Structure formats: structure tokens, C-alpha cells
Amino acid sequence: MDKLSIAGLIVALLAIYLGFSIEGGAIGTLFELPAFIIVVGGTMGAVLLQSSKAQFSHAMSLLPWIFTPPKFDIDKGIDDIVEWAQQARESGYLVLENVAMDVEDRFVNKGLNFLADGIETEQLITSVELDLELYREHSLRSARIFESMGGYSPTIGILGAVLGLIQAMSNLSDPDMLGQGIATAFVATIYGVGFANLIYIPVANKIRAIVHQQTMYREMMAQGLIAISQGENPHAIENRLSAFRLQE
Template identity: 60%
Template sequence: MDKLSIAGLLLAILAVIGGFVIEGGALITLFHFPAFLIVFGGTIGAVMLQSPASQFQRGLLMSKWVFATPVYDVDEGIERISHWANEARQNGFLALENEAIAESDTFINKGLNLLVDGAESEVIRDALDIELTLEREHLLKSARIFDSMGGYSPTIGIIGAVLGLIQAMANIKDPTSLGNGIATAFVATIYGVGFANLLFIPVAEKLKAVVYQQMLYKEMLIEGILSIANGENPRSIELKLSSYRK
């Protein structure tokens, strides 16, 4: 679990709610289901409308990375590449066939199979670069659904505010209904701005940061596999890839 992300979310929520309570506000007034339904439901619906199904579903699945951030161990990656380089240097590229068969990561599997097949380094680079580029685009587009949520949420909060005021004006002679309408108006605005700035936009930025980290790790793998294909010394490969530790 990413403790920093959890702490950040809790701090943001507690700071807003705590400040409201300190100023004398009643906490219960911030909980208003109709306003929540308008803002959250309207935002999700708008993003579903604009997004292809696969992109939307992938984005939702990626959201778990906010609190369970994938770890890309550069040191372990360099160690694996160094092992492959030693195997290829001592026993030839065919010695990597068993490594390729046992590899569950499709990206690494593809790179090792290209080495085993004796592909030229340029062919390997082109094949892996294309896969990397496409994967980056798919993941970033999916992460951007939360950017879209952050854009729609404040606007839909305004819609909720207008609906609340319409209700309030329609029942101006009924103090109870008037109060409910005004509550919906103001709370919907808070929900719209709050969801955008405390949840949707930070989630989008966190997911994009994870994607860039993953792509950097895979760029290191490409560089290592190409170095093996070019017959470079395993020690030289390890020194070259050590820059990725920064």
C-alpha cells in the first residue's frame, strides 16, 4: 500500500472538513445524498459517454495503482539483464530460450524471443519501441479519464446548484423545502469542486506518474536487450544501465 497517497488523501479531507468545523459549521450539513448523486453520477455518466468502453474500464482498473502502486525494481531489472547477457555470451542466444518460455511478462518474453531468433538489433528496437509506444498511449488515455472527471465535476456541481435553487424558488413559501433546496445548491458546488481537486485530478496525475515510471523501466529493458544483441560485455551493460537508478 502506498502510505503517502493514503496520508495525502486523509490530510486533504481532514483539512477541509476540520476547517469547516472549526469555523462553527455542522458536519452533518456536508452530507447530502441528492447533491452527491447529481455530481458524482453526472460526472461518471459524462465520462462514460465520451470514452470508449475499453479505455474507461482500463482506467477504472488502473485506479488501484493510486494506493497499491506497482514497484519497478531497477536493481533487479539490471541484475536480470546482466544474467541474460552472461548466458548469451557463454552459451549463445539459444541459451535464453528457456528464460523466454518461463517469462510471464509479455514485453520481456517478446524481447528474449527476438534474441533467440537471432533478429538484428534494429529489428528488435523497432518491434519493442512500437509495443512500448502503443502501451504508453493506451495507459495514458485511460489515466486521462480522471482528468476528464476533474473537468466535468465542477461544472456539474454548478448544475446541481442551479437545480437546488430552482427547487428553493419553487417552494419559497415552504421554509423546510426552501432550506433543502438551498442546501442542495451549496453542497453540490462543494462536491463538484472538492471531487475535482481532492480526488479526480490528483488520481489522474498519480496514474500518469506510474505510467511514466513503468515506461522508463521498459526503456531500460530495451536498452539492455539491444546491448545483448550487439554482443556487449555484461559488465559494460551493467554500468550503462546503472544510470537508470537515478
């Protein structure tokens, strides 16, 4: 559980609540269902229009990362690579086929199987680099979906404000309807700007940071697998990969 993400969300919402309350505002006035429907529904519709089904689904599947991000243990990864290098030197590459059966990471699993199959080093390098690049681009496109939400939301909030004012202007003789229209107008603007800057854009940046961290981890594992393919000494491999500890 990422306690920092939870704390950040709580601090942001609490700051808004306290600031509004100190000025004498009633928190209940910030809850307007029509404004919520306009802003959230409009933002979601715009993003669905620009996205493919597969990319949108993938973006939604990354949302749990905000509070439960995947873990990338650099030290364990280095230890695993060194152990696999030692096994390969002692028993041959074929032993890595059994090792691969216990590795859950699809990228590392694929690399180990390539080594067990006796693939040439150049082919291994080409394959892992392509996998890394495609994975990184696919995941960053998913992060950009939330970034797009952050771009659309304020504009649709303004659209909600205009709709609220239209309603208010058409009911000047009815104080209740006039107040409702003005409330929708201002709250829609708050929702548009608030959701963009408190949710959508931070989520996009968080996912982008996790993708970068995961890419660095897999780059380390790829360098280790390539070194094993080249028959390097396990101790030399460990020294080379230790530089990745600085990236944590």
C-alpha cells in the same frame, strides 16, 4: 501499499473537516444524497459518453495503482540483464527461451523470445520502440479519463447548484423545502470542486507518474535487450544501464 497516497487523502479530508468544525459547522450538513447523485452521476455519464468501453475499463483497472502501485526494481532489472547477457555469451541466445518462461512482464518476455528466435537487431529495436510507445499512449489516455472527470465535476456541481436553487425558488412558501433546495445547491458545488481537486485530478496525476516510471523501467530493459542482441560485454551493459538509477 502506498502509504503516501493514504496519508494524502486522510490529510485532505481531515483538514476540511477540522476547518469546517472550527467555524461551527456540523459535518452532517455536508452529506446530501441528491447533490451526490447529480455530481457523481453527471460526471460519470459525461465521461462514459466521451470514452470507448475498452478505454474506460482499462482506466478503472488502473485505480488500484493509487494505493498499491506496481514496483519497478531498477537494480534487479540491471542484474537480470547482465545475467542474461552472460548466459547468451556462454550458451547462445537460445538459452533465453527458457529464461523467458519465468519472466512475468509481457514486454520483457516478448523481447527475450525475440532474442531466442534470432531476430535481427534492427527488427528488435523497431518492435520494442513500437511496444513502448503504444503502451505509454494507451495508459496515458486512461489517465486523461480521470483528468476529464476533474474538468466536468466542477461544472456539473454548478449545474447541481442551479437545480437546487430552482427547487428553492419554487418552494418559497415552504421553509423545509426551501432549506433543502438551498442545501443541495451549495453542497453540489462543494462536491463538484472537492471531488475534482481531491480525487479525480490527483488520481490522474498519480497514474501518469506511475506510467512514466514504468515506461522508464521498460526503456532500460529494452536498451539491455538491444545490447545483448548486439553482443555487448555484460560489464559494458551494466555501466550503460546504471544511468537509469538516477531516474528512481
